[in-house]
Structure formats: structure tokens, C-alpha cells
Amino acid sequence: MSATEQELNAFRQQVSAWLADNKPADPGFLLPQSFMEVGTEQQLEFLREWQYRVWNAGYLGMAWPKEYGGGGVEPVFQSIVDQEMRRHAVPICFNVIGLGWAGPLINHIGSEEEKARYLKGILTGEDIWCQGFSEPDHGSDLGNAQTRAVRDGDEYIVNGTKIWTTMGNFAKYMILLARTNPNAERKYDGLSFFLSPMQVPGIDARPIRKITGEYGFTETFFTDARIPADCLMGAEGQGWKIAMQTLQYERGAEAGAAGGLAFVRVLINDMIEELRDMTRDGEPLLRDPVVRDQLVQLIMEEKANALCEKRGAIQALGTDYPFSLQLSHKLRFSEYGRRMRQFAVGLQGAAGGLYVGDAQARQGGFWQRAYFNNFSTTIGGGTSQVQANIIAEHVLGLPK
Amino acid sequence: MTVINNTSLAFDEDQAMILDVARDFCRERSPIGAVRAQLDAPLGYDQALWQEMVGLGWPGLALPESVGGSGLGIRHAVGIAEAMGRALLGTPLISTTLAAQLVARATAEERVDAFLADVAAGVPATVALLENPDWGSDQCQCLFDESGVLQGAKHFVPDAQAAGWFVVVTRHRELPALALVRADQLPAGAIVPHTLIDETKRAATVDFSGVQLTPDAIIAGEQVTVALCDFYLLGALLTAAEATGSAGACLDTTVEYLKTRKQFGKLIGSYQALKHPCVDILMAIDSARSFVYHAATLLEDGSLGRDAEIACRMAKAQAGDALLQAGDRAVQFHGGMGFTYECDAQLYIRRAQWSSQQFGDALHHRKRLAALLLDTAA
Numbered sequence: 001m002s003a004t005e006q007e008l009n010a011f012r013q014q015v016s017a018w019l020a021d022n023k024p025a026d027p028g029f030l031l032p033q034s035f036m037e038v039g040t041e042q043q044l045e046f047l048r049e050w051q052y053r054v055w056n057a058g059y060l061g062m063a064w065p066k067e068y069g070g071g072g073v074e075p076v077f078q079s080i081v082d083q084e085m086r087r088h089a090v091p092i093c094f095n096v097i098g099l100g101w102a103g104p105l106i107n108h109i110g111s112e113e114e115k116a117r118y119l120k121g122i123l124t125g126e127d128i129w130c131q132g133f134s135e136p137d138h139g140s141d142l143g144n145a146q147t148r149a150v151r152d153g154d155e156y157i158v159n160g161t162k163i164w165t166t167m168g169n170f171a172k173y174m175i176l177l178a179r180t181n182p183n184a185e186r187k188y189d190g191l192s193f194f195l196s197p198m199q200v201p202g203i204d205a206r207p208i209r210k211i212t213g214e215y216g217f218t219e220t221f222f223t224d225a226r227i228p229a230d231c232l233m234g235a236e237g238q239g240w241k242i243a244m245q246t247l248q249y250e251r252g253a254e255a256g257a258a259g260g261l262a263f264v265r266v267l268i269n270d271m272i273e274e275l276r277d278m279t280r281d282g283e284p285l286l287r288d289p290v291v292r293d294q295l296v297q298l299i300m301e302e303k304a305n306a307l308c309e310k311r312g313a314i315q316a317l318g319t320d321y322p323f324s325l326q327l328s329h330k331l332r333f334s335e336y337g338r339r340m341r342q343f344a345v346g347l348q349g350a351a352g353g354l355y356v357g358d359a360q361a362r363q364g365g366f367w368q369r370a371y372f373n374n375f376s377t378t379i380g381g382g383t384s385q386v387q388a389n390i391i392a393e394h395v396l397g398l399p400k
Numbered sequence: 401m402t403v404i405n406n407t408s409l410a411f412d413e414d415q416a417m418i419l420d421v422a423r424d425f426c427r428e429r430s431p432i433g434a435v436r437a438q439l440d441a442p443l444g445y446d447q448a449l450w451q452e453m454v455g456l457g458w459p460g461l462a463l464p465e466s467v468g469g470s471g472l473g474i475r476h477a478v479g480i481a482e483a484m485g486r487a488l489l490g491t492p493l494i495s496t497t498l499a500a501q502l503v504a505r506a507t508a509e510e511r512v513d514a515f516l517a518d519v520a521a522g523v524p525a526t527v528a529l530l531e532n533p534d535w536g537s538d539q540c541q542c543l544f545d546e547s548g549v550l551q552g553a554k555h556f557v558p559d560a561q562a563a564g565w566f567v568v569v570t571r572h573r574e575l576p577a578l579a580l581v582r583a584d585q586l587p588a589g590a591i592v593p594h595t596l597i598d599e600t601k602r603a604a605t606v607d608f609s610g611v612q613l614t615p616d617a618i619i620a621g622e623q624v625t626v627a628l629c630d631f632y633l634l635g636a637l638l639t640a641a642e643a644t645g646s647a648g649a650c651l652d653t654t655v656e657y658l659k660t661r662k663q664f665g666k667l668i669g670s671y672q673a674l675k676h677p678c679v680d681i682l683m684a685i686d687s688a689r690s691f692v693y694h695a696a697t698l699l700e701d702g703s704l705g706r707d708a709e710i711a712c713r714m715a716k717a718q719a720g721d722a723l724l725q726a727g728d729r730a731v732q733f734h735g736g737m738g739f740t741y742e743c744d745a746q747l748y749i750r751r752a753q754w755s756s757q758q759f760g761d762a763l764h765h766r767k768r769l770a771a772l773l774l775d776t777a778a
Contacts, residue, residue: 268404269404272403286774286775292770293766295770295773296769296770296773299403299404300687300691300714301687303691304714305687306404306407307407307409307687307691307694308690310690311693314411317693321686325686328682332683385672388672388676389675391679391682392669392675392676392679396651396655396675396678397655398658398669399659399667399669400670
């Protein structure tokens with residue numbers, strides 16, 4: 001039975017009150033704006049503690065089954081929580097690869113045993129998950145992944161290198177795409193999917209320093225690493241199919257995520273308020289006609305993205321280009337984010353040349369850092385250019 | 401107050417049904433051959449087809465049942481405009497709908513019922529507004545004297561050739577006023593057709609000099625000013641809806657060509673230099689469509705509020721630019737063929753130039769959006 005509007009409103013008030021009471025105080029160090037920016041133990045512990053509190057209050061994984069730590073209620077409740085979390089500007093729920101990608105995957109296609117073993121730890125934040133898809137030589141061309149997994153008794157021996165492993169140095173588990181059959185006729189059919197432990201000998205996750213100067217990703221080396229054979233998800237050769245399903249969750253094209261904020265949404269309104277006191281030619285910045293027109297275009301883009309997200313749920317308005325709104329979601333939001341943040345840096349006059357660490361940098365260099373970090377969204381999970389190919393081929397039907 | 405404070409988007413069953421019917425009707429009755437057949441025709445549309453549209457109740461869709469209308473809201477006309485745009489179907493429907501909205505919003509007096517009833521019965525009507533090409537100008541020299549005789553001309557009057565009624569924007573006691581003029585009141589030669597860039601459309605200069613108004617034909621008072629503001633915004637929105645439909649059809653035409661044309665041994669649609677701009681256009685259209693139906697969600701029978709104004713202006717700015725982009729690339733991506741009159745790309749690029757100017761171009765609306773969004777949010 002569906003919840004009534006009255007129930008939902010009451011629930012929203014309850015969530016809002018809880019968030020107001022429990023929103024953590026400013027820790028005094030820079031908090032990650034997304035799960036891809038967790039660079040220090042200090043940040044990690046802070047976010048782990050927060051996620052646990054959210055789950056413990058019953059506000060995470062609300063639509064996941066009760067027996068695996070979820071709430072067993074309709075997804076609409078979690079949506080309300082997420083909206084309220086955004087409104088209250090609370091920290092992110094950092095275990096995103098578990099909450100948003102691996103979790104829904106296990107929930108939808110995993111065995112009972114896998115669900116029992118993994119889901120609860122994802123929600124509590126105890127078990128951090130990372131993803132081993134991209135390789136140094138195979139980023140966008142994921143189907144060509146070369147990391148090898150060779151069956152040896154009740155183990156697989158893994159050799160190869162993964163890269164852009166978010167929180168690889170903190171993770172307990174990895175969703176791993178590896179090649180079990182190098183001789184398969186189609187390269188895709190040689191791939192298998194593993195729910196692999198990270199803390200085994202032969203796995204070495206080395207932090208990568210990003211353009212921001214900070215950390216958040218690792219390059220992950222497998223050298224004769226032995227993982228239990230029961231880590232294999234599905235059957236050998238199904239890896240590509242399962243990986244594609246995972247990417248659907250990652251790109252927001254399919255529902256099932258546990259909820260919680262994966263990133264702090266940087267809104268144009270924040271930028272406008274932040275820059276309101278700036279001047280240009282000695283006049284208030286917001287009186288400058290060129291700046292005004294640019295800002296209006298950005299506001300329109302942000303609003304269009306929000307409206308397109310809504311329209312995607314209205315069937316009668318989605319018949320022209322089926323899945324267009326779903327498949328373009330990532331491209332829209334990530335590219336908009338990049339342009340908007342770059343513009344915000346550009347508006348700062350000479351201060352736009354300052355960076356995190358300079359006492360005079362506006363908001364501690366927030367926009368500079370946010371602009372750089374945004375590339376993780378236009379590159380990660382399939383670059384914008386690959387996204388454009390996907391939309392061209394799957395929505396418009398253009399040839400490969 | 402935030403710069404984005406309203407993202408309502410709803411679409412009711414009536415809207416869905418009307419959109420469905422309109423799309424089927426326009427697709428069947430206005431294939432591209434039929435569109436081309438009207439390009440040289442004086443009125444630019446098939447009168448039998450217009451009568452079918454009247455039969456569907458479209459001119460009176462948003463008029464009260466008391467004058468023969470359907471009693472639905474103006475938001476229900478949005479899907480029809482989009483469907484017509486998709487099929488490049490002209491006809492005076494949009495002009496007529498807007499003229500009726502302007503009058504109905506300007507006064508509730510019974511003396512305009514005859515006009516509204518005519519509209520609902522399918523007599524085309526249009527608003528004679530502009531005296532110069534500037535949509536932001538409030539120049540108004542088309543005035544009537546103490547004995548009710550009009551002097552002055554209006555330019556860019558849409559569908560003037562077909563109109564049975566003109567709603568002339570004039571002034572009375574320093575305030576905007578409207579004058580209802582029947583086509584048969586015009587002296588011979590008063591209508592001088594423009595040659596339009598979009599050959600599916602019609603417009604003319606209309607000289608109203610010498611027309612004798614009866615007191616009943618003059619609508620004055622402060623409500624006229626409010627109604628005119630609504631009229632501008634509804635005009636922008638219906639044009640946006642129409643442009644969104646045209647942009648979709650234009651993109652489809654381009655994509656179809658890219659799927660069939662081979663060069664260097666490959667379908668040209670496989671080249672990313674052509675693929676990616678098509679995706680950009682698709683996303684621009686998706687945005688336009690979202691703005692259009694967001695704006696439709698916010699329309700009321702009463703005067704439009706701030707959020708509705710923002711929505712209508714965004715819809716027009718977005719849809720106009722999306723169609724310009726789609727039309728421009730349609731010509732380019734058809735290669736040499738695209739440069740010919742025979743290629744349908746010309747129909748869309750011409751429509752794009754026309755649409756983008758109606759009720760103000762994107763710059764016009766963004767300038768007003770800047771004031772609405774950046775000056776009041778403090």
C-alpha cells in the first residue's frame with residue numbers, strides 16, 4: 001500500500017528535525033565534496049561516523065530489504081531523506097560505490113549468500129567498497145580490460161593493474177572486472193565479475209595525486225593475488241553484462257541505490273550569493289551586462305537539468321526519444337558542473353589565480369578545487385565523449 | 401530566495417490526450433508534401449484542414465463554454481502548438497488563440513462575447529501590435545480620435561490575410577487599450593503582405609487609418625496592461641512550444657539522412673563530428689521541452705505570476721536557440737543537398753529564423769530574466 005501524502009509530509013518533517021539536530025559541526029578541516037575526494041584518514045573517519053549515524057537512525061537503505069540492514073519501505077521515503085539532506089547541506093554518505101553501484105547490483109542479481117554477506121556492511125559504512133574497472137591502458141575501452149584471473153583450485157590468481165580506484169587504499173571489497181578467458185571469440189565474453197576482497201597479499205593500492213594536489217584515487221596493482229573462487233559473481237564470461245548493469249546504476253539510469261548524498265551539489269545560487277560582493281570595473285559584479293547574460297544561461301541550464309530529471313518520470317512526455325533523458329543525465333549534470341565552476345573561478349578577478357592554502361583565496365579556494373575535481377565526473381564512469389556516442393547510437397540510432 | 405525556486409512539472413490526462421490527438425492529426429494531415437503545397441498559396445493553409453481543426457474545438461479550447469469554447473485552460477493549447485510545429489503546420493490557430501486570450505484577459509464584459517464566439521466558431525483573429533521591429537518597444541502611434549476613428553498602421557501582423565478579426569493595440573487616456581476591428585471594416589488595400597523568411601507563415605502590414613470604431617469595440621482600463629503582459633508571455637510560450645516541435649522534426653530529418661548517406665565507404669552518421677552535435681541538439685530540445693511543459697504547468701486563467709513569467713521566458717529563449725541550432729546544422733549536415741530549396745532542411749532553417757524573432761529573441765528574454773533573477777533575489 002502506498003503512503004499517503006499526509007504520511008509523507010509527516011515523515012519529511014521528522015527527517016528534517018533529525019537532520020537539524022544531528023548535522024555535524026564544521027570539523028575544521030576541508031570536507032570532501034564527493035566520494036572521489038576522500039584523501040585522508042581524518043576525512044574518512046569523520047564521514048564513516050556520519051554515515052553510520054544516518055543508517056542507525058533508519059535513513060539509509062530505506063528501500064533495501066529489512067533482513068539485510070535496509071528499511072523495507074517504499075523508495076519514496078529515501079527520496080525524501082535525500083532531498084532533506086541536500087536541503088540541510090549535511091555531509092555526503094561516502095561509501096558510494098557500495099551504496100549506489102555494488103549494493104543495488106547485489107540486491108538485484110546477487111545470491112542470498114552474497115546479499116547476507118555484503119549488504120549490511122555497505123550501509124553501516126563498515127565495509128568500504130571500491131571499483132576495479134578501468135585500467136591504465138583501457139579507460140573508455142572497458143571491454144578490452146586485460147587484468148587476468150586464473151582459476152586455481154578454490155581460488156583465482158589475479159594479475160594486472162587497475163586505476164582510478166576511488167578509496168582503493170581504504171576499501172575492504174572491490175567490484176572487479178577481470179579476464180578469465182583470453183581466447184574468447186568476442187573480447188567481452190572473456191570477462192568475469194568478482195566481489196573481491198582487498199586486504200589480501202599481492203594487492204597494492206597506491207594513492208594517486210590529483211590535479212587538485214590532493215588524493216582520493218589509487219592505482220591498484222595485482223601481483224599473483226589469490227582471491228577465493230566464490231568471489232565470482234554469476235558465471236565466468238558474464239562479466240561484461242554485469243559491469244554494464246553496474247554502469248547503469250553509476251550513471252543514474254537505473255534505480256536501486258541505497259540513497260544518501262554522493263556529492264555536495266554545488267548550485268548556481270551558492271555561486272551567485274558568494275560572488276555578490278565582487279566588483280567588475282568598480283561596479284557590482286551582478287550589474288555587469290555580459291556577466292548577467294552568462295549567469296542567466298547557467299541558471300537556465302541548471303534549471304533545465306532539474307526539469308529534465310522530472311520530465312523523465314512522466315511517461316506521456318518521453319515518447320519522442322525513449323531513454324534520452326535517462327541516458328543524458330550524467331552528461332548534462334557533469335558538463336554543466338564543469339562550465340559553471342570554471343565560470344565561478346573566472347569571475348573572481350585576480351583572486352581567481354589563487355589556490356587552496358592562500359589566505360586570500362575566496363572560500364579557501366573552494367571554486368578552484370571544485371572546478372578541478374569536477375573532471376572526475378566528466379571523465380569517470382565513461383567520458384562525456386563516450387556518453388555522447390552512447391546517446392547518439394542508442395537514442396538517435398546513429399551507426400557505430 | 402533562490403534563483404531556481406520552482407521546478408514544478410505536471411502533465412494531466414487531458415493534456416496527454418490532447419497531445420496525442422494533435423500529434424496524430426498533424427502527422428496525418430500535414431505531411432511535408434502538404435506543407436510544401438501551401439508555400440505559394442496566398443493564405444498559406446488549407447481551409448478545409450482549418451475547418452477540421454475548428455471541428456476538433458482547437459480555436460475555442462481555452463474559451464468558456466458560454467461562448468462555444470471547451471472551457472479548458474490555455475495550458476492545454478501548448479501540446480497542440482508543439483504538434484503543429486513538429487508537422488510545420490501553419491494555419492492561424494496560434495494567432496487566433498492568442499488574440500482570444502488577450503481579449504478575454506483584458507475584460508470580462510459581455511460585449512466581447514460576440515468576438516469570442518466567432519473565434520470559437522473558427523473565425524481567425526490576430527493581434528495587431530508592432531509598429532517597429534523592436535519587441536521591447538512600446539511605441540504606439542496607432543490611435544483613435546474623439547469620434548472613434550483610427551489612424552495608423554501596424555507591421556508584422558501575423559495571419560492578417562486570413563483574419564476575420566483584428567485586435568488592435570492602441571492607447572486611451574495614456575494607458576494601453578485594445579480596439580476590436582472586423583476585417584470588413586478595413587478599406588481596400590489596407591493589408592499589404594510581407595514576404596516572410598518562413599514561407600509556411602503569413603504576416604502583413606495593416607493600415608487601420610479611417611476605421612470607425614464603435615464605443616463597444618474599445619477595451620480600456622488598467623486590466624488591459626496586465627492582459628498585454630500575459631499576451632506577450634503566452635505568445636512567447638506557444639511560439640516556444642511550436643519551435644520545440646519543429647526542432648524535433650528537424651533533428652529527425654537530419655538523423656535520417658546521416659543514417660542513409662555514405663561517404664568514404666561509411667555511413668556519415670558514424671562520424672563523431674556529426675554525431676556529437678546531434679546529441680547537443682537533442683539535449684537542447686529536451687531542455688526546451690522541459691521548459692515548455694514546466695511553463696504550461698504554471699499557467700493560470702488569472703494573470704501570470706513571477707514564476708510563470710520566468711518559465712515562459714526561459715522556454716522561449718531555449719526553444720528559439722534549439723531550433724536555430726537544429727536548423728543550421730540540418731543544412732550543413734545535408735552537405736550540397738542541404739544548400740538546395742528541394743531539401744527539407746530549408747523549411748526548418750527558415751522556420752528557425754522566424755520563430756526565434758517572434759515575441760522576442762533569446763537575448764531579449766535573457767535580459768529580462770537577468771532582472772527577474774539577479775536583481776530581486778537580494
